Amino acid sequence: MSKTVIEFKNVSKIYKLYKNDKMRLLSVFTKKIPYKEKKAVDNVSFKIEQGESVAIFGKNGAGKSTILKIITGVAYATKGDVNVDGRVSALLELTSGFDPEFTGRENIYLKGQLSGLRDEEIKELEETIVDFAEIGEYIDQPVRTYSSGMKARLGFAVNVNINPEILIVDEALSVGDVSFKNKCIEKVNEIIHKDNVTLLFVTHATGTAQEFCKRGIVMKNGKIIYDDDIDAAIEVYDKSIRKKKA
Numbered sequence: 729m730s731k732t733v734i735e736f737k738n739v740s741k742i743y744k745l746y747k748n749d750k751m752r753l754l755s756v757f758t759k760k761i762p763y764k765e766k767k768a769v770d771n772v773s774f775k776i777e778q779g780e781s782v783a784i785f786g787k788n789g790a791g792k793s794t795i796l797k798i799i800t801g802v803a804y805a806t807k808g809d810v811n812v813d814g815r816v817s818a819l820l821e822l823t824s825g826f827d828p829e830f831t832g833r834e835n836i837y838l839k840g841q842l843s844g845l846r847d848e849e850i851k852e853l854e855e856t857i858v859d860f861a862e863i864g865e866y867i868d869q870p871v872r873t874y875s876s877g878m879k880a881r882l883g884f885a886v887n888v889n890i891n892p893e894i895l896i897v898d899e900a901l902s903v904g905d906v907s908f909k910n911k912c913i914e915k916v917n918e919i920i921h922k923d924n925v926t927l928l929f930v931t932h933a934t935g936t937a938q939e940f941c942k943r944g945i946v947m948k949n950g951k952i953i954y955d956d957d958i959d960a961a962i963e964v965y966d967k968s969i970r971k972k973k974a
């Protein structure tokens with residue numbers, strides 16, 4: 729029996745756009761500040777079963793990242809119900825959840841705990857994560873002393889090594905040099921070939937999506953305009969791009 733791991737029921741995300749930051753700040757104190765509304769996600773419903781690999785396509789601004797942010801808990805839905813059941817690893821905002829004052833090693837524990845692992849489980853993974861990150865003795869220095877590349881490496885190392893049940897990958901992800909990038913691709917490949925790992929892949933690269941996913945979701949202006957077979961999804965997506973160019 730398959731198990732639903734992600735479910736969106738009539739979900740909308742509405743951002744409030746204020747004239748400037750001052751107005752945004754004032755809006756905390758009074759409801760009288762005027763604003764425009766932007767529906768980034770517009771009444772979206774879908775279910776993803778355990779072990780599925782799903783690609784999400786859509787032009788810039790279609791709402792893809794907002795959906796991923798809602799799944800990872802970085803953003804909240806304005807309306808509707810969201811259920812996520814399983815340990816989520818998001819290869820998007822790799823450094824979110826790090827405390828800059830803690831060392832790399834302490835942050836491994838912090839992120840592991842936030843992902844629901846027990847300290848003994850994190851201890852078992854600690855050396856694998858440290859080795860994967862390849863940041864040498866900096867692992868025992870505060871994260872505020874890291875370069876942005878080092879932070880991303882540590883973020884990636886933690887995210888892929890905490891045995892994710894739901895893996896979210898944004899193709900825009902760029903981590904370090906070519907050899908580190910290849911190691912990351914290899915690791916992602918290894919994870920998604922494990923049974924019962926669910927993959928959500930946001931991309932403009934239809935060929936890569938075809939390689940990994942059987943199902944494709946196409947978004948347009950915050951709505952899902954297609955959700956089923958990957959090949960048909962790519963056709964719908966290609967058509968929507970061609971229309972824009974025409």
Ligand SMILES: Nc1ncnc2c1ncn2[C@@H]1O[C@H](COP(=O)(O)OP(=O)(O)OP(=O)(O)O)[C@@H](O)[C@H]1O
Binds near residue numbers: 743745766794
């Ligand atoms: N924090 C925010 N405040 C206001 N508007 C936002 C915010 N985040 C996103 N939006 C708007 O919501 C819409 C959807 O954005 P989103 O980032 O989800 O699109 P996307 O499909 O991921 O695009 P891309 O392919 O460019 O990453 C866009 O019009 C964007 O400008």
